[in-house]
Amino acid sequence: MSEVVFDCNGDDVLAIQVKEHFLQTGVINEPFQCAFCLIPVTPKAVRGDEFRVGPHFQIGDSDHSPDCPYGSLGEKRHNTKKSSSTRIYGTEVFLPGRLVPHRAPSTTVPGGATGVTDALGLASRIKIHGDLLSIENRSTTTLVATAVEAWLIARRLYYGEARDKRVREDHKFVSDKLRNHPLSLFGRELNYNSAFHKFVSEWKGAAIHYGKAAVERIGTADYILRSVDTIKNSDTAFDGFVRLQTSAMASNLMTKKLVESLDTHNAAGTTVQWFGYGAMVQNGPGTSWTFDIVESPLIYLKGE
Numbered sequence: 619m620s621e622v623v624f625d626c627n628g629d630d631v632l633a634i635q636v637k638e639h640f641l642q643t644g645v646i647n648e649p650f651q652c653a654f655c656l657i658p659v660t661p662k663a664v665r666g667d668e669f670r671v672g673p674h675f676q677i678g679d680s681d682h683s684p685d686c687p688y689g690s691l692g693e694k695r696h697n698t699k700k701s702s703s704t705r706i707y708g709t710e711v712f713l714p715g716r717l718v719p720h721r722a723p724s725t726t727v728p729g730g731a732t733g734v735t736d737a738l739g740l741a742s743r744i745k746i747h748g749d750l751l752s753i754e755n756r757s758t759t760t761l762v763a764t765a766v767e768a769w770l771i772a773r774r775l776y777y778g779e780a781r782d783k784r785v786r787e788d789h790k791f792v793s794d795k796l797r798n799h800p801l802s803l804f805g806r807e808l809n810y811n812s813a814f815h816k817f818v819s820e821w822k823g824a825a826i827h828y829g830k831a832a833v834e835r836i837g838t839a840d841y842i843l844r845s846v847d848t849i850k851n852s853d854t855a856f857d858g859f860v861r862l863q864t865s866a867m868a869s870n871l872m873t874k875k876l877v878e879s880l881d882t883h884n885a886a887g888t889t890v891q892w893f894g895y896g897a898m899v900q901n902g903p904g905t906s907w908t909f910d911i912v913e914s915p916l917i918y919l920k921g922e
């Protein structure tokens with residue numbers, strides 16, 4: 619279950635957001651407590667840079683208050699036990715609906731998060747923060763990696779469904795299914811079909827582009843991902859590349875791991891499967907396509 623909890627700043631957070639915050643800042647805003655009944659909870663699987671194990675919160679000796687949306691009685695009333703058909707990182711998570719900028723922590727602790735577990739406090743907190751229980755409001759992410767993993771899982775799921783139903787046009791079946799899931803990219807309303815674009819042709823507007831590329835190092839700290847994918851119905855490689863300005867990126871665990879991975883591929887001469895958010899620009903008529911990435915949350919190199 620992906621509980622909403624308060625961190626030490628009184629900000630409401632999900633386990634996945636704790637992990638994303640750690641990747642971008644190296645900080646875990648402990649201690650955490652249930653956003654409704656205020657029992658202490660401990661985040662698990664949030665400190666690594668892996669995207670396989672689902673981040674979650676673990677309760678200690680005390681269980682959620684029965685009327686808490688995560689308690690024995692509240693679960694049914696608030697529909698918090700309901701699982702979704704799609705999962706990311708092995709958790710009961712949904713397809714995130716919005717890719718948003720990383721949020722700076724609050725400096726003030728709002729009233730309510732004082733450790734009082736009386737019934738009145740619980741009811742008022744449910745009133746104030748209850749909208750966070752809806753799947754849509756819970757499902758924001760600050761990482762391209764999270765949206766990509768969700769997309770890959772959904773695709774796998776729908777191709778499986780097409781196979782089981784013996785659908786003839788399975789690509790169309792999958793696209794139609796993906797279209798039903800909204801995905802806003804920094805305020806641009808798209809969906810899980812239209813937000814992703816294979817980097818082998820022109821594309822207008824910002825999207826999550828993806829492809830296979832060779833890694834080249836530029837100067838001492840920047841890199842180029844040069845496309846090795848071929849244009850549709852041809853043997854010609856798409857003349858496009860992504861400039862990864864790692865020298866301009868925030869110095870954090872994400873950037874460090876990104877640079878390590880780029881160096882490994884560069885040294886070994888191996889290609890990499892990449893996903894990156896940006897808008898393509900043509901460098902002149904009939905010339906190459908490119909886009910720049912200067913923030914590590916906007917690029918994801920998928921392990922083989």
Ligand SMILES: [Zn+2]
Pocket residue numbers: 652653654655656657682683686687688689
């Ligand atoms: Zn609770």
